[in-house]
Amino acid sequence: MMDKTSSRVRILKFFHRHENMRAFGVLGPCILWIGIFFLLPLVLMGAYSFLQRGLYGGVSWVFTWENYARFLDPLYLKILLRTFRLSFLTTVILLLIGYPMAYRIARADRRWRNILLFLVILPFWTSDLIRTYAWMLILRDTGLLNGLLQFLHIVHEPISLLYTEGAILLGLAYVYLPFMVLPLYASIEKLDPSLLEAAEDLGATPFWRFWKVTVPLTKSGILAGSLLVFIPSVGVFVVSDLLGGAKAMMIGNLVQLQFGPARNWPFGSAASFILMGIVLIAVFAYIKFAGGKEALEEAR
Secondary structure, three states: OHHHHHHHHHHHHHHHHHHHHHHHHHHHHHHHHHHHHHHHHHHHHHHHOOOEEOEOEOEEOOOOOHHHHHOOOHHHHHHHHHHHHHHHHHHHHHHHHHHHHHHHHHOOOHHHHHHHHHHHHHHHHOOHHHHHHHHHHHHOOOOHHHHHHHHOOOOOOOOOOOOOHHHHHHHHHHHHHHHHHHHHHHHHHOOOHHHHHHHHHOOOOHHHHHHHHHHHHOHHHHHHHHHHHHHHHHHOOHHHHHHHHHHHOOHHHHHHHHHOOOOOHHHHHHHHHHHHHHHHHHHHHHHHOOOHHHHHHHHO
16 A cells, blocks of 8 residues: 555656656746846846946946946936936826827727727837937928928927927837827726716716726726836937937936947946836836736736
């Protein structure tokens, strides 16, 4: 009897080890990829952030906190505050634009719904860089918009539209609009219309039906869309570099500048880790919200 029991135990252990090996075989390449191309560079940047800049670029292997303390300079804090302000405004603007769009798509006839969704994701077929260059041609002093304004005699001479914070907001809103609309659409589509009808029968006006029924039931889509817009906006550098120039630098441009022309890798690494910390704080704050986990599933 004992031999049979021990044999069963050995068989179960063998199958358990076999299942673990199969799971590792499936997850192993993913773990290896993340380790080489994400964790290893992260560790290197973390080490570089505590070193000094070399005389001709690169790093000097001398431990220092100077790179993090340098970020407290008013110049860099101004860049950080500008980044937060523009990212927050982009999120609010896209929420105000994207919610009516998503609601209209979700309530459209089924034969039109897929076409409207296709039009929302159509910009993804073109590179963000090309689309940003297109906005440069539209907003420059001799561009399409200034030409139209002068043709209509609204202005008598070109106005400065390019290399401003307004141009950055326009570019960010254009690039990240689908990231707001799609989670909102997925959330609104699940909304049961009978709940709105019940609220109407109870005497609720259209505004209160929207505020007390629609918004709470689509909160997960609002949180998911806001997160998917805010976090990339914080780290963006292509849009702000092309449309904002040196007059409206964001923290992503600062990091790119330190790793590029300035060749100050330690300070660039420190700025990157500060940015990463801000993003992680935003994510944790998001998870703390009621329905945050549901919104995360919605974003997936």
